[in-house]
Amino acid sequence: MTLAIVLGCSAVLLALGPVAVTLGCSAAARRLVYSASMVVSAVSLTAAITHLLRAGAPEITTLPVGVPWLGAHLRIDALAAFFLVVVDLGAMSASLFALGYARHETAPERVLPFYPAFLAAMTLVVLADDAFTYLLSWEFMSLTSWAMVMAHHRVAENMRAGYVYLVMASFGTLALLLAFGVLAGPDGLYAFAQMREAHPSSVLGALVLILALIGAGSKAGLVPLHVWLPLAHPAAPSHVSALMSGVMTKVAVYGFVRIVFDLAGGPAWWWSILVLAFAGVTTVMGVLYALMQHDLKRLLAYHTVENIGIIFIGLGLSLAFKAHGMQFAAALALTAALLHVFNHLLFKSILFFGAGAVLTATGERDMEHLGGLIHRMPQTAFVFLVGCVAISALPPLNGFVSEWLTLQAILLSPQIPSWGLKLLVPAVGALLALSAALAAACFVKVYGVTFLGRPRTPAVEAATETDVCSLAAMALLASLCLLAGILPGLFIDALAPVSSALIGAHMPAQSGSQWLSIVPIAASRSSYDGLLVFLFMIISGTLAAFAIHRLASDRLRRAPAWDCGYPDASPATQYSATSFAQPIRRVFGTVVFRAREQGFMPPPGDTRPARLMVELRDPVWDAIYAPIGVGVGVAADRLNRLQFLTIRQFLSLVFGALVILLLVLAIWT
Amino acid sequence: MILDVTVQGVQMLLVLFLAPLFTGFVRKVKARLLRRQGPPLIQPYRDLARLMRKDVVLAESASWLFRVIPYLIFAATWVAASLVPTFRTGLLFSWSADLIAIIALLGSARFFLALAGLDVGTSFGGIGSSREVMIASLAEPAMIMIVFTLALIAGSTQLSTMAAFMASSEVGLRVSLGLALIALMMVAIAENGRIPVDNPATHLELTMVHEAMVLEYSGRHLALNELSASLKLILYVSVIACLFAPWSLRPAGAELPALAVGISAYAGKLAVGGFLLALFETSIAKMRVFRVPEFLGAALMLGLLATLLRFVSRSF
Numbered sequence: 001m002t003l004a005i006v007l008g009c010s011a012v013l014l015a016l017g018p019v020a021v022t023l024g025c026s027a028a029a030r031r032l033v034y035s036a037s038m039v040v041s042a043v044s045l046t047a048a049i050t051h052l053l054r055a056g057a058p059e060i061t062t063l064p065v066g067v068p069w070l071g072a073h074l075r076i077d078a079l080a081a082f083f084l085v086v087v088d089l090g091a092m093s094a095s096l097f098a099l100g101y102a103r104h105e106t107a108p109e110r111v112l113p114f115y116p117a118f119l120a121a122m123t124l125v126v127l128a129d130d131a132f133t134y135l136l137s138w139e140f141m142s143l144t145s146w147a148m149v150m151a152h153h154r155v156a157e158n159m160r161a162g163y164v165y166l167v168m169a170s171f172g173t174l175a176l177l178l179a180f181g182v183l184a185g186p187d188g189l190y191a192f193a194q195m196r197e198a199h200p201s202s203v204l205g206a207l208v209l210i211l212a213l214i215g216a217g218s219k220a221g222l223v224p225l226h227v228w229l230p231l232a233h234p235a236a237p238s239h240v241s242a243l244m245s246g247v248m249t250k251v252a253v254y255g256f257v258r259i260v261f262d263l264a265g266g267p268a269w270w271w272s273i274l275v276l277a278f279a280g281v282t283t284v285m286g287v288l289y290a291l292m293q294h295d296l297k298r299l300l301a302y303h304t305v306e307n308i309g310i311i312f313i314g315l316g317l318s319l320a321f322k323a324h325g326m327q328f329a330a331a332l333a334l335t336a337a338l339l340h341v342f343n344h345l346l347f348k349s350i351l352f353f354g355a356g357a358v359l360t361a362t363g364e365r366d367m368e369h370l371g372g373l374i375h376r377m378p379q380t381a382f383v384f385l386v387g388c389v390a391i392s393a394l395p396p397l398n399g400f401v402s403e404w405l406t407l408q409a410i411l412l413s414p415q416i417p418s419w420g421l422k423l424l425v426p427a428v429g430a431l432l433a434l435s436a437a438l439a440a441a442c443f444v445k446v447y448g449v450t451f452l453g454r455p456r457t458p459a460v461e462a463a464t465e466t467d468v469c470s471l472a473a474m475a476l477l478a479s480l481c482l483l484a485g486i487l488p489g490l491f492i493d494a495l496a497p498v499s500s501a502l503i504g505a506h507m508p509a510q511s512g513s514q515w516l517s518i519v520p521i522a523a524s525r526s527s528y529d530g531l532l533v534f535l536f537m538i539i540s541g542t543l544a545a546f547a548i549h550r551l552a553s554d555r556l557r558r559a560p561a562w563d564c565g566y567p568d569a570s571p572a573t574q575y576s577a578t579s580f581a582q583p584i585r586r587v588f589g590t591v592v593f594r595a596r597e598q599g600f601m602p603p604p605g606d607t608r609p610a611r612l613m614v615e616l617r618d619p620v621w622d623a624i625y626a627p628i629g630v631g632v633g634v635a636a637d638r639l640n641r642l643q644f645l646t647i648r649q650f651l652s653l654v655f656g657a658l659v660i661l662l663l664v665l666a667i668w669t
Numbered sequence: 670m671i672l673d674v675t676v677q678g679v680q681m682l683l684v685l686f687l688a689p690l691f692t693g694f695v696r697k698v699k700a701r702l703l704r705r706q707g708p709p710l711i712q713p714y715r716d717l718a719r720l721m722r723k724d725v726v727l728a729e730s731a732s733w734l735f736r737v738i739p740y741l742i743f744a745a746t747w748v749a750a751s752l753v754p755t756f757r758t759g760l761l762f763s764w765s766a767d768l769i770a771i772i773a774l775l776g777s778a779r780f781f782l783a784l785a786g787l788d789v790g791t792s793f794g795g796i797g798s799s800r801e802v803m804i805a806s807l808a809e810p811a812m813i814m815i816v817f818t819l820a821l822i823a824g825s826t827q828l829s830t831m832a833a834f835m836a837s838s839e840v841g842l843r844v845s846l847g848l849a850l851i852a853l854m855m856v857a858i859a860e861n862g863r864i865p866v867d868n869p870a871t872h873l874e875l876t877m878v879h880e881a882m883v884l885e886y887s888g889r890h891l892a893l894n895e896l897s898a899s900l901k902l903i904l905y906v907s908v909i910a911c912l913f914a915p916w917s918l919r920p921a922g923a924e925l926p927a928l929a930v931g932i933s934a935y936a937g938k939l940a941v942g943g944f945l946l947a948l949f950e951t952s953i954a955k956m957r958v959f960r961v962p963e964f965l966g967a968a969l970m971l972g973l974l975a976t977l978l979r980f981v982s983r984s985f
Contacts, residue, residue, distance in 0.1 A: 441802035448787030541744035552721035575795020
C-alpha cells in the first residue's frame with residue numbers, strides 16, 4: 001500500500017515536468033508545479049511516516065520497465081522509509097519555499113521542468129531494489145540537478161561548477177557501477193535480494209566497501225571527493241541548493257548504508273578504520289573551509305561537508321561495533337548517524353532558504369556587503385538564528401542531540417579489542433569536538449556579519465521582509481528543530497526498526513523514560529533531557545527578567561554607540577567576515593591552507609587606502625586535482641597523434657586491439 | 670522527595686548568591702597579595718545592586734537580540750551551575766543534563782555573548798567576539814577530551830555518578846587523572862578569561878576579550894552579564910572540586926546535619942580554590958593573544974593523551 005502511494009506520487013512528479021513545458025513555464029505553470037510538488041510530497045511523506053512508525057513489513061513490487069529480463073524491482077523497508085521521510089520532508093518544504101521564492105527566478109524555463117523530475121529521481125533511488133534501477137535513478141538525479149546548477153549558465157563561475165560537477169558525478173557513478181558489478185558476481189545477480197543472499201568473499205567485500213566509499217562519498221562530499229559540492233550547490237537557485245545540500249547528500253548516505261550495511265555482508269574490523277579516517281578529516285576540513293569563506297551560500301555548502309563527516313563518523317563507529325559483535329553499541333552509533341541525517345536536513349534547509357531570502361531582498365551573497373538585516377527582515381532573522389544555533393550543536397536544539405549520541409558511542413569504544421581502533425577513535429573524538437567548536441565560531445560569524453551590526457551597503461539598507469510562503473517553510477522547519485531538540489526520544493524510537501533491520505538490535509525504547517529524557521544505555525551512565533533543559537532556561541530567564549524589571553529598573557534610553565568613546569560613523573569600520581576569521585585563520589589556516597596575509601600601508605601623504613590581502617591555497621585541489629588535470633592534459637597531447645594516422649595504421653590498430661582482447665579472454669578462462 | 674526539592678532549590682540559590690562573593694574573595698586575595706587593601710568582600714553585590722537600578726543606555730543600532738541575550742546567557746549559565754553537585758550528589762534534576770550537556774550549555778551562552786559583541790556594529794565588540802571564538806575553538810575540544818578521560822574512568826558522564834566514583838576507594842592515583850586535572854585547570858582559566866589568557870580587571874586594552882564583548886552593555890544588562898561571569902567561575906571551581914576533591918560530598922539521602930557539614934566543606938573548597946587562583950594570577954604575566962593557542966593546544970594534547978591512555982589500558 002505504502003509503496004503504491006509513493007510510486008503514484010513519483011509518477012505525478014515525473015508528469016509535472018512536461019506539463020510545465022506545455023504551459024510555457026509561465027507564472028501559472030510555476031504555481032502549479034510547486035504547489036503540486038508540495039501536495040504530492042506531503043502525501044508521500046505521510047505514507048512513509050506511517051510505514052516507519054508502524055514498523056511495517058517490507059513491500060516489494062516489480063514493474064515491467066528497464067532491462068527486459070529483469071524489470072524494475074522496487075522495495076520499501078524501514079531504511080528506505082526513513083530516507084523517504086528525509087526526501088519528502090525536504091521536498092515539501094522546498095516546494096513551499098519556492099512558491100514565494102521562485103517568483104524572482106529570471107530563467108524559470110531552466111528550473112521548472114527539472115525540479116519535479118529531480119524529486120522523483122531521489123525517491124526512486126531510495127526505492128530501487130536492483131542495481132539497474134538504482135543506477136538509472138542515481139544518474140537521473142545527477143543530471144536533473146546538474147541542469148538546475150546550470151540554470152544561470154552564462155556566469156563563468158557556474159559553467160565551471162557544472163563542468164566539475166558533471167565529471168565528479170560520472171566518476172562517482174562509475175565507482176558505484178563497479179561496486180554493484182562486484183556484488184553481482186559472475187552470475188549477474190542484479191536484484192538486491194539476490195545480492196543479500198550471495199555473501200561475497202572478504203576480498204570482494206573490501207573492494208565493495210572502497211568502491212561504495214568512493215561512489216557514495218563523492219556524491220555526499222567526503223574530503224577529498226568534495227570539490228564539486230561547494231561549487232555546484234551555491235550555483236543552483238536557493239530552494240534547489242537546499243535540496244542538494246539537505247537531501248541529495250543524504251540520498252548518497254543512503255546508498256552507502258544500503259550497500260555496506262545491507263548488501264556487502266558482515267564487515268571486517270578494518271573497514272571502520274577507513275571510514276573513520278575519511279570522516280574525521282572531512283569534519284574538520286569542511287568546517288575550516290567554511291570559516292575561510294565569505295560567500296554565504298558557499299559557506300553553507302562547505303558546512304554540508306562537515307556534517308557529512310559527522311554522519312560518517314557515526315556510520316564508521318557502527319561498523320566497528322558491528323564487526324566486533326557489539327550489537328547495542330552499533331545500534332547506538334547508527335541511530336546517532338541517522339538522527340544527524342534528519343537534523344541536518346532541517347537546519348541546512350532553513351539556512352539555505354534564509355540565504356535565498358537574503359539574496360532576493362538584497363541581491364547579495366557576499367557577507368561583506370550585508371549586515372544589520374535583523375532590523376529589516378526580523379522574521380527571517382529569527383528563524384535563521386534557530387538554524388544557526390541548531391547547526392552549532394548547542395542545547396536545547398536538535399543538532400546537539402545527535403552529536404551527544406555520537407560522543408556517547410565513542411565512550412563505548414574502549415571495549416573494542418583491536419589496537420588500530422583504540423588509537424584512532426579518541427583522535428576522531430577530538431576531531432569531532434574540534435569541529436563542533438569551530439562550527440559554533442563559523443555560525444557566530446555568519447549570523448553576526450549578515451544579520452547583526454549595521455548595513456554595509458545601500459542595497460541592504462533598502463531590504464524588506466521576505467514573503468509569507470518562504471517564511472512559512474522556514475518556520476515549519478525551525479519548529480521541527482525545536483521539537484527534535486526537546487523531544488528526541490520520539491525520533492530515536494522511530495529509528496528503532498531501521499537499526500533492527502540493519503544491525504539486529506536497537507536502542508532501548510525512550511518513550512517510557514522519566515520526563516521524556518533520553519537514556520542511551522543506562523540512567524546511571526548518561527542521560528539528557530532536552531525538554532527539561534529548555535523549560536529550566538525559559539523559567540530562569542523569565543524569572544530573572546520579571547524580578548529585575550519589577551524590583552530594580554525597567555527604564556531604557558537610546559544613545560549613540562559607546563565604542564570606547566570613539567564610535568566611527570562609517571559601517572565599513574565594523575568587523576567583517578574576513579577580519580572575524582583572522583584569529584582562526586592564523587591558528588589553523590597557516591598550516592592547512594598556507595594562509596598568508598599581506599598588508600599595504602601607504603606612506604604619509606599618499607591618499608590610496610590601506611589594504612590587506614589574504615592568500616589561501618586549497619590543499620586538496622593542489623595535491624590531487626591539479627596534478628590529475630595536468631596528467632590528463634599531457635596524455636591528451638600524446639594521444640593527439642592518433643588523430644592523424646593513415647587508414648592502414650587505423651586498421652592495424654583495431655586488429656591489434658582485437659587480438660589482444662581475445663588473448664586476454666583466452667587466458668582469463 | 671520534599672528534601673530532594675529543597676536540596677535542589679538550596680543548590681540553585683547557593684551558587685547564585687555565592688557567585689559574587691567568590692569573585693569578591695578572589696579580588697580581595699589578589700589585592701592583599703599585592704599589598705593593597707582591596708575592595709570589601711561584598712563589593713560585587715553593591716556593584717550589581719547599583720547597576721540594576723540604573724537606566725539602560727542602549728546603542729541606537731542595537732537590535733532586540735542585544736536586549737534578550739543577557740537573560741539567555743544568565744539562564745543557560747544558571748541552569749548549568751545548578752546541575753553541578755556542590756555539597757550533595759544525586760540532585761533532583763542532575764539526570765537532565767550530564768557533564769557534556771553542561772559544557773554545551775556554557776557553549777550556548779558563549780555563542781550568544783559573541784553575537785552580542787557583533788550586534789552594535791563597533792570594532793571593539795568584533796575584536797572581542799572573534800578572539801573569544803578562537804579561544805573557545807580550542808578550549809571546548811580540550812574540555813571534551815577531559816570529560817572523555819573522566820567518563821572512561823568513572824564509567825559515566827553523569828556528574829553525580831562521577832563524583833560518587835571519585836570519592837570511592839576504587840579510583841587510586843592514575844596518570845590520566847593527573848593529566849586531566851592539569852588540562853581542566855588550564856581550560857578553566859581560559860574559559861573564565863583569567864590571567865594569563867585574558868585580564869578580567871582591564872578595560873580599553875587591545876588584549877581584552879570578554880570585556881570587549883560586553884563593552885556596549887550598561888545598567889541591568891551589564892549586571893546580568895557580570896553575574897553570569899561570576900556564576901561561570903564558581904561553576905568551574907565546583908566542577909573541579911566535585912571531581913578532584915569530592916571529600917565530604919554528601920550522598921543522596923543524607924540528613925540535615927550531614928548536609929550542613931557538606932555545605933561548610935564546600936565553602937572551604939571554594940576558599941582554597943579562590944586563593945590558589947589569586948595566587949596563580951598574581952604570579953604570572955598576561956600572554957599575548959597568539960600565545961593563547963599554544964597554551965590551549967597544550968591542554969588539548971594533555972586531554973587527548975589522557976584519553977589515549979585510558980583507551981590503551983584500564984590501569985592508567
